[in-house]
Amino acid sequence: MPTADDALTSSLTHQLEQLLLRDDDLYQSNLDSEEYLEDLAPILRESIKNNALGGLIQKLNEIVRSKETELNAQSLESTDEINSCIDTIDAIHDRSVKLGQNLGNVSQNLNKSVHDLVARKNNLIKCKQITAKINETSLVLTLCIQVLENTNKIHEMIKQNKYFSAMKLIDELTNIHLPQVEKFSFALKIYDSIPHLTKMIKDESFDNIVNWLSLNLERKIPVIGEAIYENLEELQRNWDQVKESNPAFLPYKLNSPIEVSIRDPSLNFDIFTDEQLQISLATLYDGILVYQTLNESELLSALYQKEWMKKYNRVIHPITSATAESLAEFPDLMALDEYLVKIAAFFVMDKQINIATRFALRSAANSNDLWNSYVTKLKPVLLHHLNNHVFDTIDDLSRFKDAVGDFLHVMELHGFKVTELYEVLMIVFHEHFAPAVIQEFRADFISSIQSDRYMPISVDEEDDYDKIMKICWYQDDASFAPQNVKAFPVVLPFSEDYLRYCAGIRGLLEDVLSFLNQHYSYELNEIKNIVLNDIFERVLGDVKGVGIAWDIKDFISKNASNKEVVAQSYTNLEYYLYSLYELGRLIDRKLRANIGIGLHNIDASDTFTLRAVEEFSSVRKFSESTIFTMVDDKIRALLDTVEYDNWLPQEKNEEANFFIKDFAMFLDNLFSSIFSNLPVSIRTLGLFRTYDFVAEHFLEVLKGAEVYNRIAIENFNLDVQYIEKHMTALYAAHQEVAEDSTTNVALESTFTELRQCIDLLLLEDYSEFSSNPSFRMRHFDRVRFEDGQSLIAKMQRDDEPEEYVTESSASSINALDHSRAKIKKFGNRLKMKLDNE
Numbered sequence: 001m002p003t004a005d006d007a008l009t010s011s012l013t014h015q016l017e018q019l020l021l022r023d024d025d026l027y028q029s030n031l032d033s034e035e036y037l038e039d040l041a042p043i044l045r046e047s048i049k050n051n052a053l054g055g056l057i058q059k060l061n062e063i064v065r066s067k068e069t070e071l072n073a074q075s076l077e078s079t080d081e082i083n084s085c086i087d088t089i090d091a092i093h094d095r096s097v098k099l100g101q102n103l104g105n106v107s108q109n110l111n112k113s114v115h116d117l118v119a120r121k122n123n124l125i126k127c128k129q130i131t132a133k134i135n136e137t138s139l140v141l142t143l144c145i146q147v148l149e150n151t152n153k154i155h156e157m158i159k160q161n162k163y164f165s166a167m168k169l170i171d172e173l174t175n176i177h178l179p180q181v182e183k184f185s186f187a188l189k190i191y192d193s194i195p196h197l198t199k200m201i202k203d204e205s206f207d208n209i210v211n212w213l214s215l216n217l218e219r220k221i222p223v224i225g226e227a228i229y230e231n232l233e234e235l236q237r238n239w240d241q242v243k244e245s246n247p248a249f250l251p252y253k254l255n256s257p258i259e260v261s262i263r264d265p266s267l268n269f270d271i272f273t274d275e276q277l278q279i280s281l282a283t284l285y286d287g288i289l290v291y292q293t294l295n296e297s298e299l300l301s302a303l304y305q306k307e308w309m310k311k312y313n314r315v316i317h318p319i320t321s322a323t324a325e326s327l328a329e330f331p332d333l334m335a336l337d338e339y340l341v342k343i344a345a346f347f348v349m350d351k352q353i354n355i356a357t358r359f360a361l362r363s364a365a366n367s368n369d370l371w372n373s374y375v376t377k378l379k380p381v382l383l384h385h386l387n388n389h390v391f392d393t394i395d396d397l398s399r400f401k402d403a404v405g406d407f408l409h410v411m412e413l414h415g416f417k418v419t420e421l422y423e424v425l426m427i428v429f430h431e432h433f434a435p436a437v438i439q440e441f442r443a444d445f446i447s448s449i450q451s452d453r454y455m456p457i458s459v460d461e462e463d464d465y466d467k468i469m470k471i472c473w474y475q476d477d478a479s480f481a482p483q484n485v486k487a488f489p490v491v492l493p494f495s496e497d498y499l500r501y502c503a504g505i506r507g508l509l510e511d512v513l514s515f516l517n518q519h520y521s522y523e524l525n526e527i528k529n530i531v532l533n534d535i536f537e538r539v540l541g542d543v544k545g546v547g548i549a550w551d552i553k554d555f556i557s558k559n560a561s562n563k564e565v566v567a568q569s570y571t572n573l574e575y576y577l578y579s580l581y582e583l584g585r586l587i588d589r590k591l592r593a594n595i596g597i598g599l600h601n602i603d604a605s606d607t608f609t610l611r612a613v614e615e616f617s618s619v620r621k622f623s624e625s626t627i628f629t630m631v632d633d634k635i636r637a638l639l640d641t642v643e644y645d646n647w648l649p650q651e652k653n654e655e656a657n658f659f660i661k662d663f664a665m666f667l668d669n670l671f672s673s674i675f676s677n678l679p680v681s682i683r684t685l686g687l688f689r690t691y692d693f694v695a696e697h698f699l700e701v702l703k704g705a706e707v708y709n710r711i712a713i714e715n716f717n718l719d720v721q722y723i724e725k726h727m728t729a730l731y732a733a734h735q736e737v738a739e740d741s742t743t744n745v746a747l748e749s750t751f752t753e754l755r756q757c758i759d760l761l762l763l764e765d766y767s768e769f770s771s772n773p774s775f776r777m778r779h780f781d782r783v784r785f786e787d788g789q790s791l792i793a794k795m796q797r798d799d800e801p802e803e804y805v806t807e808s809s810a811s812s813i814n815a816l817d818h819s820r821a822k823i824k825k826f827g828n829r830l831k832m833k834l835d836n837e
Helices: 004-020 034-049 053-077 079-159 163-181 185-218 221-245 257-262 282-293 297-315 333-356 364-388 394-413 419-449 462-471 496-515 524-539 548-558 563-595 612-639 658-674 680-704 710-733 741-749 752-761 767-771 773-779 785-793 802-836
Strands: 457-459 490-492
Touching: 034 053, 034 079, 053 079, 079 163, 079 185, 163 185, 163 282, 185 282, 185 297, 221 257, 221 333, 221 394, 282 297, 297 333, 297 364, 333 364, 333 394, 364 394, 364 419, 394 419, 394 496, 419 496, 419 524, 419 548, 457 462, 462 496, 496 524, 496 563, 524 563, 548 563, 548 612, 563 612, 563 658, 612 658, 612 680, 658 680, 658 710, 680 710, 680 752, 680 785, 710 752, 752 785, 767 773, 767 785
Parallel strands: none
Antiparallel strands: 457 490
C-alpha cells in the first residue's frame, strides 16, 4: 500500500518530469540555464523540506538512465543522429555531473540550514516560555502595585474629604483587584482593614456634615438672613412696580396667588446658587451617597436629625430658656428684628436643604412640625414684646408690624404655615394700631376745635381756594362752589376746624391703608370690619375719650355761653354731617381698591351710611338746643331788665319806654352776632322761638299785674307794638330770600294772644266779651274766657275813689322813678356784658 512519502516522491518526480520535458527539443535545451535552475529550486526546496531529496535524486538518476537508454536506442537506430548527438550527450553528461555536484552542495547546505533552524526554533521556544513567565510575573506585580496604590488613594481621599469616592474605590478594590492578588499576605491585611476604612469613611463623612453645618449655618446665618431679606425687598419692589403699571393688581399682596403666578421665577432666592454666599452642597451629597452605599440612610437621617436639633436649640435662644411664667425678653425692636432674621435664615435653609437633598436627611413633615412647634412658642413672645414696650408713635408700631410682617412673608414664601404670625399682625392692627391712630387723629382734632379760629374762613388767593375745595366736602350747589365764585376774597361758611377735620380724616384713611398695604392678605372681612367699626365708627362716635362726636358735644357744652363758638359749631356740623356720606363712599372705594372688598349695605346711589350720621345728627340737635338755650338765657337776662312797676300812671307815653328800646337794640345785637352765619331755617326757628318767648314773657307780665288802668295798658300796648315792629324788621334782616308773607303771618301769630289780651283791655265795654260767645270767638279766640275775665277784673275803673287813685298814683310814681334808675343801671351793665361776649 503506497505511503505518504511515496505519494510525495511521485508528485515531485512528476513535476521534475514536466520541467525536463516541457520543451519540444530536450536535447537542445540548456538544462543548466538560470531559467531551469529557478524552476528547479522550488522542487528541490520541497524535497528537502519533506526529506525526499534522496528519492528525487534517485528518480533523477533513473530519468538520466532512461534517457541514456533512449539515446542508445536512437543511436542504434540512427548513427548519424548518434554521432551528431554525441557531443550533445557529452555536454549533457558534463552538465549532469555538475548538476549532481550542485545538488550535492545544495543538499549539504539545506541539511546544515535545517539543523540551524531546528536549533533556533528550540531557542525560540525556550525564550517564549521565559517571556510568558516574565509577563505573568509583571502582571501580578502590576496588580499588587495597583492594589497598594488604590489603598493609598483611599487614605488620600479620606484626607481630602472625598468620602464617596473613597467608598467607590473600596468597592472596586474589594470586588475587582484584591481577588486577583488574594494569595499574597499583604492582600489579606488589606482585606482585614476594609471594615475599619469603611467605618472611618462613614464617621468622618458625618463629622464633615456636622462641620459643614457649623460653618455654613451657624456662622453664616446672619449673612444668609440678610440675603433672604434683600431678596424679599426685591420681590416687593418688583410687585410694587407691577401694581403701579396695572392698578387692577393693587388689592393683591406679595405671595398672593396672583403675585406668584406673575412673578419672574429667576427672582426666587436659592441659598446654594447665590454667588455671594458661595455655599456648596457637595459635602451633604457626599455624605448621603456614602450612607446610601452602605444601606444606612435611616441611620444618617437619625444622626442628622439629632445634630439639627442641637443647632436649632442654639439658634432659637433665648426662647429655649423661656418658661411659662417668664417669656423671652428682647431689649428693643432692633434686637427682635435681628433675631427674626436669624430664625428665618435657619428655617429657610432647612427647607432648601431638604428640597435639594430630596428629603434624604429630613422629611418635609420634620421641617413643618419643627416650625409649627417653634411658632407656637414665638407668638406669645411677640405679643409680650408688643404689650410691654412703649410704642410712642404710629411709626414705631409700624416698624414692629413690618418686622413681623417681613418675617411672615419670608416664611410664607418658602411654604411654612403663618397662621400664628398673621394672628399677631391682626392683634397689632386691631388692638394697638386702631386705638393709637384714633387717639392721634382725636388729639389733632381736639387741638383744632380748641383754637381761637372759630369763625368762617376767608380765602383771598385762588390757589388756597383750590386746595381747600380739593380737601373739603361740600354740596355741589353751595354758594361758595367753584361755579358760583366770581371774585376773591371768598368767605366759606365753615371754620378752620372743619378744614382740618377733612384733611385729618382723609389722612387717617390713608394711614390705615398704608398700614395694611403690604402684610395683610387674609381675613379681609375682619379687616374691613375693623377699619369701619373699630376705627372710623369709633373715632366719629360719641364714646367719651374716643369719638369726636362726644368731643364736639363736650366742647359745645363747655362753651355754651360763647355765642361765636356755639353758632359756628352748628354751622360746621352741617358740613360734618354731609362729609359723613361722602366719607362712606370714599372708604368703600379705597377698601375696594386696596384690599379688594368694599362695604356692605350700600344703597342705590352707591352710598354707605355711617352710624356716625345718627350720632352727629344728635350732636347737631344738641348744638341747636344749645343755641336756643343760650338765646333764651340771654333774652331772659334782657327781659329781666324790663320791669313794670307803675300800672296806674296818670300820663300817656308818646313813645315806647327807653328800656323797651334798649331791649330791642340788645336783641338786634344778639341775633346779629349769633344767627348771621346760620342757615335760614335755624334763623327762622330762632326768631320763632324768640318771638314766642318774648310774647309769652310780656303776656305773663300783663297777667302778673295786680291792678292797672287804661293809660298803663295803652303805654304797655305802645311798648308791645314797638317790639312787634322791631322783631318783624329783625326777621326781614336775617332772610336770604324774598320775604315770605306766610312766614310773616306765622311770626305775627306768636303775639296773637298778647295782642288780643291788650285789645280786650282797651275795649270801651267788656260786656259783649262776657255775654256774646260769637263776638268772643271772632275777636278773641286765643283768650280763654277765664283769663279774659281775670284781666278785666284788674282794670281800674274811672269811677273808683279818687283817694285810692291819688294814693296809688303817688306810690306808682315813686316806684317808677326808682325802677327807672335801677333799669338804667342794669341795662348799662348788661350792655357791657353782651359787648364783651
